Amino acid sequence: MMCIMFAEMERSVGEIDRARGIYRYASQYEDSQVVWEKWHELETEHGNEDTYRDILSVKQTVSGSGLRPVKKSRSGSPFETLPTSPVKKMRTM
DSSP: OHHHHHHHHHHHTTOHHHHHHHHHHHHHHOOOHHHHHHHHHHHHHHOOHHHHHHHHHHHHHHHHSSEEEOSSOTTSOSEEEOOOOHHHHHHHO
16 A cells, blocks of 8 residues: 555656556556556546556456566565466366
């Protein structure tokens, strides 16, 4: 949630591009709908079609890549792989 507060501070002083960058960063680490809502709010007010597409692209990448954001990973990676499907395991045997 610290990222959201920082992005809101940047937004309040008119640093829209910096706030946008913070939301992009936070979307990779925060598992929260609040990040997406605030980023959507920013783009609705200050963005254009291209910047809104950027939100959708990042959201699809984070949610559809088989990876999920985690706060702290044991491996040091910001993502942990979701378990593979049992069907794939059976095919490799």
